[in-house]
Amino acid sequence: MTWNIPLFKMYYDDDDIDSVSTALRSGMNWAVGPNVIDFEAGIADYIGSKYCLTFNSGTSALHTALIAHGIGTGDEVIVPSFTFIATANAPLFVGAKPVFADIEESTLGLSPNSVLEQITQKTKAIIPVHYGGCPCQIRELREIADDHNLVLIEDAAEAFGASINGTMVGTYGYSAMLSFCQNKVITTGEGGALVTDDRDLYEQAKLIRSHGRLETADYFSSYQSMDYVTLGYNFRLSNITAALGLAQLRKADAIISMRKAIAELYTTLLQKKVPEVSVMSPPDGYTHVHQLFSVRASDRDGLMKYLADQGIMSKIYFDPVHLTHHYRSMPGYEVSLPVTERVAGDILSLAIYPGMPEEEVMCVVDSIAEYYAVK
Incomplete structure (x- = not known):
């Protein structure tokens, strides 16, 4: 596609x-x-x-x-x-x-x-x-x-x-x-x-x-x-x-700076326009390089399909490994990881890349806002 x-x-x-x-x-x-x-x-x-x-x-x-x-x-x-x-x-x-x-939810x-x-x-x-x-x-x-x-x-x-x-x-x-x-x-x-x-x-x-x-x-x-x-x-x-x-x-430092700037713009716009989506906030002193820009979203699967219909890609990073066919087929891997499963149920990675135009970020955010407005 x-x-x-x-x-x-x-x-x-x-x-x-x-x-x-x-x-x-x-x-x-x-x-x-x-x-x-x-x-x-x-x-x-x-x-x-x-x-x-x-x-x-x-x-x-x-x-x-x-x-x-x-x-x-x-x-x-x-x-x-x-x-x-x-x-x-x-x-x-x-x-x-x-x-x-299991994982913890701050990082x-x-x-x-x-x-x-x-x-x-x-x-x-x-x-x-x-x-x-x-x-x-x-x-x-x-x-x-x-x-x-x-x-x-x-x-x-x-x-x-x-x-x-x-x-x-x-x-x-x-x-x-x-x-x-x-x-x-x-x-x-x-x-x-x-x-x-x-x-x-x-x-x-x-x-x-x-x-x-x-x-x-x-x-x-x-x-x-x-x-x-x-x-x-x-x-x-x-x-x-x-x-x-x-x-x-x-140019690693320049690439990281661009990623941070895009993440900051996403954060500002999402917090202003889309209360249904929450953005990660790293602990004090933690420098996040934003290889992914992941959010927690209500009705995540519906949102992902809506974005796809608009030609905007998003992706789940990650589905839990212990629930894959490979691990479920092996004895000893019926484990309970409640935080992992809760996070994996609403996590969604949005488009981000160095040089991403501000207009594209705004388009993604506006499309997310539109989804929840008509939902």
Whole structure:
């Protein structure tokens, strides 16, 4: 379907095109190369972590993090159900069991109290999600992880550039996953990264990312033989893709500023015109980067259909993972998550993207107001 107002658009400029063109015209290093190294260094510097590794997706980065942290068969990993399904599936990739905890309503992230209730002797890790670009209660979750000797892996797929009192999301956990999929804050089309301050974890993740190969030089341009010291995967990000990532990173602050401005306009207009819709208000000190602009709406499904009829896209982020066919068909996943199910019942993500015209924002809000006026 062609939308009059799509849910998102990628933001790009001549710098993106020139960067990718330069990488292509080099005629070399299309798989691995200097752009990958520079992109990783740039991400680490931006986030404030010591190490960064890029991957072909955020899912691959999260999979690798679990292996590198030693999570495996018989272990339990506490995750939210209010997330993209990759967060919950990643423990299954390594033979562990995802255990669902409920969320809280101020940030729509994992509830520390619910997490405490799910900890058992088998629990080895917690994977909180920073929903839609808003930091979750990550400081409280880090304290729980430390108190119970658990690994804390941040799923920061949607929250590149988000922070709490100036400290970046991605630096609270022992490691963190970032995503650069097409609808994220900065994008490489597909792609992801793992950031950490742990040198040993970083070195282990490097092996896992590239077939377990102990790389003493650039594999594609060196005549040296290289040993394979563990089981690994082909999870690399290409040098061409990293060229796009570098260009995106150079304007990350500008992109985030545009997202914030659009979110502020939405908030002002919705609060003025549509009492049936409530807007998230992050806690003090929390910097929201608005990868999503999600609202809570009465008669959400009716509103979504009405907007679609006007050519305006909206989307439910997220339906609960524990209610998908995949998890309902597995024993042990008949769980009660009342806050997750309540939020998922009225959440709706509206169109937002850098450069979105003010007229489009007003059109979305006016259409929402019209729906409730005639309902």
